[in-house]
Amino acid sequence: MEPLVRHRGVVAPLNRPNIDTDQIIPKQFLKRIERTGFGEFLFYDWRYGEDGKPNPEFVLNRPPYTQASILVTGPNFGCGSSREHAPWALMDFGIRVVIAASFADIFYQNCFKNGLLPLTLPQPEVDRIFQAIEQADPSTGLYLTVDVERLLVHDDRHQLEIPFALDPYLQETLLHGLDDIARTLKHEALIAAYEAQHGK
Amino acid sequence: MAMVRRLRHTPRTLFEKIWDEHVIFEEPGQPTLFYIDLHLVHEVTSPQAFEGLRLAGRRVRRPDRTFAVMDHNVPTTDRSLPVADPIARQQMDTLAKNCQEFGIRLFDLHHPEQGIVHVVGPEQGLTQPGMTIVCGDSHTATHGAVGALAFGIGTSEVEHVLATQCLVQPKPKTMEVRFVGPRPFGVTAKDMILALIGQIGTSGATGYVIEYTGQAVRDLSMEERMTLCNMSIEAGARAGMVSPDEKTVEYLRGRPYAPKGEAFEAARQRWLAYATDPGARFDRVVEVDMSRIVPMVTWGTSPGMVTTIDGKVPDPDAIADPVEAQNVRYALRYMGLEPNTPMTEIPIDRVFIGSCTNSRLEDLERAARVVAGKKVHPRVKAMVVPGSGVVKRMAEARGLDKIFREAGFEWREPGCSMCLGMNADILQPGERCASTSNRNFEGRQGRGGRTHLVSPEMAAAAALYGHFVDVRELLPRP
Ligand code: SF4
Numbered sequence: 205m206e207p208l209v210r211h212r213g214v215v216a217p218l219n220r221p222n223i224d225t226d227q228i229i230p231k232q233f234l235k236r237i238e239r240t241g242f243g244e245f246l247f248y249d250w251r252y253g254e255d256g257k258p259n260p261e262f263v264l265n266r267p268p269y270t271q272a273s274i275l276v277t278g279p280n281f282g283c284g285s286s287r288e289h290a291p292w293a294l295m296d297f298g299i300r301v302v303i304a305a306s307f308a309d310i311f312y313q314n315c316f317k318n319g320l321l322p323l324t325l326p327q328p329e330v331d332r333i334f335q336a337i338e339q340a341d342p343s344t345g346l347y348l349t350v351d352v353e354r355l356l357v358h359d360d361r362h363q364l365e366i367p368f369a370l371d372p373y374l375q376e377t378l379l380h381g382l383d384d385i386a387r388t389l390k391h392e393a394l395i396a397a398y399e400a401q402h403g404k
Numbered sequence: 405m406a407m408v409r410r411l412r413h414t415p416r417t418l419f420e421k422i423w424d425e426h427v428i429f430e431e432p433g434q435p436t437l438f439y440i441d442l443h444l445v446h447e448v449t450s451p452q453a454f455e456g457l458r459l460a461g462r463r464v465r466r467p468d469r470t471f472a473v474m475d476h477n478v479p480t481t482d483r484s485l486p487v488a489d490p491i492a493r494q495q496m497d498t499l500a501k502n503c504q505e506f507g508i509r510l511f512d513l514h515h516p517e518q519g520i521v522h523v524v525g526p527e528q529g530l531t532q533p534g535m536t537i538v539c540g541d542s543h544t545a546t547h548g549a550v551g552a553l554a555f556g557i558g559t560s561e562v563e564h565v566l567a568t569q570c571l572v573q574p575k576p577k578t579m580e581v582r583f584v585g586p587r588p589f590g591v592t593a594k595d596m597i598l599a600l601i602g603q604i605g606t607s608g609a610t611g612y613v614i615e616y617t618g619q620a621v622r623d624l625s626m627e628e629r630m631t632l633c634n635m636s637i638e639a640g641a642r643a644g645m646v647s648p649d650e651k652t653v654e655y656l657r658g659r660p661y662a663p664k665g666e667a668f669e670a671a672r673q674r675w676l677a678y679a680t681d682p683g684a685r686f687d688r689v690v691e692v693d694m695s696r697i698v699p700m701v702t703w704g705t706s707p708g709m710v711t712t713i714d715g716k717v718p719d720p721d722a723i724a725d726p727v728e729a730q731n732v733r734y735a736l737r738y739m740g741l742e743p744n745t746p747m748t749e750i751p752i753d754r755v756f757i758g759s760c761t762n763s764r765l766e767d768l769e770r771a772a773r774v775v776a777g778k779k780v781h782p783r784v785k786a787m788v789v790p791g792s793g794v795v796k797r798m799a800e801a802r803g804l805d806k807i808f809r810e811a812g813f814e815w816r817e818p819g820c821s822m823c824l825g826m827n828a829d830i831l832q833p834g835e836r837c838a839s840t841s842n843r844n845f846e847g848r849q850g851r852g853g854r855t856h857l858v859s860p861e862m863a864a865a866a867a868l869y870g871h872f873v874d875v876r877e878l879l880p881r882p
Binding site for chain 1 (some may be wrong): 423429439452456459469495559563570685
């Protein structure tokens with residue numbers, strides 16, 4: 205898994221509460237045999253019209269947000285079914301950080317299995333980010349840097365500086381790109397010794 | 405030294421012996437890292453796991469301890485024809501490619517010993533006492549019948565086991581389920597497990613590994629023990645198991661992947677030593693009174709919604725707890741049943757004999773005994789789907805296929821089939837099925853389909869009469 209130490213990118217605003225996993229990736233797209241390729245279908249019903257053409261109104265279809273790698277959104281993001289396809293779709297589109305006042309439990313856990321940071325901030329701080337986006341140059345959008353080492357979000361000129369909290373175990377997971385497999389492989393010597401000792 | 409001796413003599417359960425032997429790394433407050441002896445893989449829950457390995461540049465650590473089979477969405481009709489469903493075909497092709505790339509043994513669609521993963525494992529002797537076994541399928545508990553610790557895992561965990569041959573999980577608690585008293589006439593292992601689920605509920609064993617004990621369990625054949633362990637998950641348990649005994653040993657003797665000759669004798673000693681020690685303690689003990697068990701039938705949309713064949717559909721108005729009453733009402737609406745209907749008056753449209761719960765040779769033999777010389781009711785469409793190619797050929801050698809066919813049953817190729825309806829074998833909306841499978845959830849066997857879980861002999865009897873009957877009336881009294 206790719207480590208996430210410091211990430212700078214365009215922030216796309218999607219100011220709705222309770223966005224569920226069915227909206228993130230509708231179930232007709234779950235039949236793939238890969239984890240990749242879901243980005244195309246991210247927010248499908250919003251991103252595309254009935255005719256299958258991109259909806260020009262939707263934020264991720266408008267430059268500079270077509271290049272967004274950070275999403276700021278409403279509370280309780282990722283509720284609904286437990287499908288791991290939701291973080292897969294976000295990652296595949298290019299999102300590395302989602303900022304919201306709260307996240308659904310299972311979605312939150314699934315993110316860390318895939319190197320995606322669900323960043324929880326108090327709602328007033330989230331609102332400050334929405335405001336900063338409005339005030340930014342519309343052709344470039346707002347760039348934020350998310351520093352997982354120092355647990356700090358800031359813009360380029362440090363006018364906006366917001367510290368955040370993160371469980372140390374999860375912080376380490378992101379900093380070192382440790383998925384569960386990578387963690388287990390740190391015990392490689394023990395596993396090999398076990399196999400030798402037990403004739404396995 | 406004294407300490408060591410005392411510890412060594414502390415009586416332990418089957419579960420504890422296997423767990424202790426497989427721990428690689430443990431830290432207080434953290435889940436345990438433990439070793440997996442056998443990893444079974446099928447086409448539906450594995451593709452993303454293999455893809456994850458490839459993306460991370462990882463290998464399968466122990467292809468020799470990994471074994472793959474196609475079962476969940478294989479067609480059960482003529483196998484010389486191409487697979488019609490493109491998604492099923494793609495999942496099968498993908499498994500074949502993955503197995504080739506990573507060097508994993510595979511029983512594919514055309515392999516003579518292909519079958520349902522939980523039938524194939526024990527049948528091939530892959531499944532052995534004292535092993536830790538996982539598979540991306542919740543009915544992996546079936547393998548516990550030989551005295552193994554076996555349970556289902558998710559796709560992320562499948563990838564984890566492929567890469568590391570280990571799993572990280574918190575240690576479960578232990579539950580003894582003791583069946584007290586001798587087995588009454590006409591009662592099967594399926595009735596025993598349904599009765600347990602009815603007694604403790606579908607989350608009654610959540611967080612536990614069950615060991616089934618008591619003379620009635622010792623008296624079960626190995627295949628019956630598999631039926632019993634299979635549905636442990638429907639009681640909420642992580643796994644179900646039975647201590648190995650001479651029956652276990654004899655079952656494994658001569659199986660293709662079991663040890664041979666002197667190695668078998670050595671294994672025999674080792675296997676028997678896994679049995680729970682006298683005086684070992686469980687975290688919880690549940691007793692089930694065998695004398696109260698008769699042939700069982702589910703009436704609702706969860707395996708816990710079960711009653712006896714001489715019972716009736718429950719009346720929600722007679723249930724005090726309003727939440728419970730509401731659940732019953734929803735279930736009856738979906739099932740299209742009136743309160744207080746005697747179970748024997750419920751008409752049946754379809755009969756499915758198959759699934760990893762009840763598709764082994766003995767299951768088919770017992771069903772055939774009920775069917776022999778009779779005809780399927782004209783309204784009923786009935787099918788038998790053997791659990792594996794081996795089961796199918798053995799059954800045919802005994803003429804069971806003829807008995808079923810002459811009675812009007814379809815005789816199919818092995819696979820999961822109508823247990824989950826991922827292939828073409830599904831119920832139509834509103835159709836009612838007597839099924840020997842393990843789940844009666846809404847839509848499980850097809851959208852709008854209505855499933856009643858029963859034993860193979862009860863399913864066979866329902867096929868003949870077009871409604872449920874008490875199979876004890878059809879069986880010769882001892
Ligand atoms: S028969 Fe049914 S329960 Fe058994 S493995 Fe197949 S789908 Fe799962």
